[in-house]
Amino acid sequence: MKKLNKIESSAVPLPIENVDTDQIIPARFLKATDREGFGENLFRDWRFKADGTPLPDFVLNQETYSGEILLAGTNFGCGSSREHAAWALADYGFRVIVSSYFADIFRGNALNNGILPIQVEEEILQKLLAATSNNPQTSFRVNLEEQVLEAPELGIKVDFAIDDYKKMCLLNGYDDIDFLLSKKDEIQAFEKSRSH
Amino acid sequence: MSKTLFDKVWDAHVVDSVPNGPQILYIDKHLIHEVTSPQAFAELEQRGIPLYRPQQVVATADHNVPTLNQHLPIKDALSRKQVDLLSKNCENHGVTLYGLGHPYQGIVHVMAPELGITQPGMTMVCGDSHTSTHGAFGSIAFGIGTSQVAMVFASQCLLLNKPKKMRIKVDGDLNQGVTPKDVILYIIAQLGTNSGTGYFVEYAGSVFEQMSMEGRMTVCNMSIEMGARGGMIAPDQTTFDYVQGREFAPKGEEWEKKLAYWKSLPTEEGAEFDQEYSFDAADIEPMITYGTNPGMGIPLSGTIPDSGDQNFEKALNYMGFNPGQSLVDHPIDYVFIGSCTNSRIEDFRQAAAVVKGRQKSPAITAWIVPGSQQVAKQIKEEGLQDIFEAAGFAIRQSGCSACLGMNEDKIPSGAYCVSTSNRNFEGRQGQGARTLLASPLLAAQTAIEGKLTVINSLEPAL
Numbered sequence A: 001m002k003k004l005n006k007i008e009s010s011a012v013p014l015p016i017e018n019v020d021t022d023q024i025i026p027a028r029f030l031k032a033t034d035r036e037g038f039g040e041n042l043f044r045d046w047r048f049k050a051d052g053t054p055l056p057d058f059v060l061n062q063e064t065y066s067g068e069i070l071l072a073g074t075n076f077g078c079g080s081s082r083e084h085a086a087w088a089l090a091d092y093g094f095r096v097i098v099s100s101y102f103a104d105i106f107r108g109n110a111l112n113n114g115i116l117p118i119q120v121e122e123e124i125l126q127k128l129l130a131a132t133s134n135n136p137q138t139s140f141r142v143n144l145e146e147q148v149l150e151a152p153e154l155g156i157k158v159d160f161a162i163d164d165y166k167k168m169c170l171l172n173g174y175d176d177i178d179f180l181l182s183k184k185d186e187i188q189a190f191e192k193s194r195s196h
Numbered sequence B: 001m002s003k004t005l006f007d008k009v010w011d012a013h014v015v016d017s018v019p020n021g022p023q024i025l026y027i028d029k030h031l032i033h034e035v036t037s038p039q040a041f042a043e044l045e046q047r048g049i050p051l052y053r054p055q056q057v058v059a060t061a062d063h064n065v066p067t068l069n070q071h072l073p074i075k076d077a078l079s080r081k082q083v084d085l086l087s088k089n090c091e092n093h094g095v096t097l098y099g100l101g102h103p104y105q106g107i108v109h110v111m112a113p114e115l116g117i118t119q120p121g122m123t124m125v126c127g128d129s130h131t132s133t134h135g136a137f138g139s140i141a142f143g144i145g146t147s148q149v150a151m152v153f154a155s156q157c158l159l160l161n162k163p164k165k166m167r168i169k170v171d172g173d174l175n176q177g178v179t180p181k182d183v184i185l186y187i188i189a190q191l192g193t194n195s196g197t198g199y200f201v202e203y204a205g206s207v208f209e210q211m212s213m214e215g216r217m218t219v220c221n222m223s224i225e226m227g228a229r230g231g232m233i234a235p236d237q238t239t240f241d242y243v244q245g246r247e248f249a250p251k252g253e254e255w256e257k258k259l260a261y262w263k264s265l266p267t268e269e270g271a272e273f274d275q276e277y278s279f280d281a282a283d284i285e286p287m288i289t290y291g292t293n294p295g296m297g298i299p300l301s302g303t304i305p306d307s308g309d310q311n312f313e314k315a316l317n318y319m320g321f322n323p324g325q326s327l328v329d330h331p332i333d334y335v336f337i338g339s340c341t342n343s344r345i346e347d348f349r350q351a352a353a354v355v356k357g358r359q360k361s362p363a364i365t366a367w368i369v370p371g372s373q374q375v376a377k378q379i380k381e382e383g384l385q386d387i388f389e390a391a392g393f394a395i396r397q398s399g400c401s402a403c404l405g406m407n408e409d410k411i412p413s414g415a416y417c418v419s420t421s422n423r424n425f426e427g428r429q430g431q432g433a434r435t436l437l438a439s440p441l442l443a444a445q446t447a448i449e450g451k452l453t454v455i456n457s458l459e460p461a462l
């Protein structure tokens, strides 16, 4: 897994609420058997017409907006557990997603793929969305070590929460498999100890 | 301290805890399917790790399989490759596969319970968010991502923070024509699509106590649609009667031992929940959704609310509806009775009771997609297939089908589909498709009438 600590970037605003993973990557693209290339079809049906021509109103088709940070409406990533959604976001180049609420499974999938989900108050999110929509160059600083998200031009600096273990994984590029394998003896002992 | 059902099952599966971090939770059963497993198998192979407990993994092919001519090679090359890869992976790693053509094949959340794989007190996972279905048996069952599928392959464990606990009680008697699907659509409409995020839900109260296992599965299935990781119902005599005698259910002495344990699981008096809600069964009417998330539901006799919110308008635009509108008499193009929410035998019995002796409307394309080969067989044996066919319904073979539109069973752009599935997201059933979620009863009636109508004289005695 790719390490993550400091990110300095502009952001892409997506003020839509309840973005489900079917929108992030529609089911018809789940026939692939590897993890690569899903970025091409990220938000496919919001981004392109059925014939493949880009829909100019969608934010990813507007050149003024770019960056490694996605600002998204509340309850981001709800619905299907498909990790393909996290792969598509990562493949497209997003490293951080800021929202006021994340669906559980998506949050886990993001963390397992080197994407940092940052949860902020709804009020802060609305300020960030408005600022970025008005000025696409608005810059953001993320510092995972210190658990801080900052938008210097806006005078906004907020702390965010992350579990110590997951933070260590992201900072070092570790994943849970390494950790679980190191616990093999405990797992076997547990299996032996069970009465039902 | 008094414990909840959830606490008891969770605590019995904790291998170890990371200080200030997650717990290591042992997983009893791991269900896999063709769409979310290939990258996990690839990961094991790349890292040279063996699959730790293959006998605790069960595989089927459901999401990406055709529902016509399943005996022929799959036409779509990518789908064929994906399904073939599942067979190859299962063979290489010693995993039991109930693939296409096998009499046990079916939607993973239909076939596992009917085979007795799902049992009370277990921990179960699958790379699919509707794994919450299995909580109907009093097990902790939840959906996971593909990286987690690989973790369970490698260690039979997951690293998790223990979720919070919510209890939702519904007491009283259900009105005529109100099914388990209406109960859960009602709950989600009341609480909202993210009300359950971070929680495991226990459904309690007389309504669930009186419900069949099929109905309980429908309810637990949709827990994820309010954001909850899973839903559970305390195991009782209904549960034990359902499990007993099934293919993989414990037998003889083993059964007695398990039964004693299962009986100890229900939530104790005085146990605490982080959040509690209660509803009166009498308030629940047959439900329909009008928007693009499952929380956007109303009683069919009601009207679409007005919110003035941009996201709400976007959803209504997509659906072609207006605030204040009633959906009664709204013409419909497709009816889909299937999916892991409502494709069990009881669902088809209810639908058939409405359809019997009638003809579907010529305006409607109606699909019946059984959740498993066993359900398909039962539909035939009970004469339900004849009833549906005589009425002009098309009976397909088992799979996820139009629930997610991954195979060719798609709803055309702009068309309205009354569907017994669980998600009405934009494009879920096909690009531009407009989904209205409802019970099998209302879906069947819609197929006959060609439009949405209040559950009326067509209603059978439930």
Ligand code: SF4
Residues within 6 Å of the ligand: B062, B063, B107, B108, B109, B128, B130, B339, B340, B341, B399, B400, B403, B404, B421, B422
């Ligand atoms: S029927 Fe639908 S919701 Fe259920 S497992 Fe299949 S795709 Fe998922």
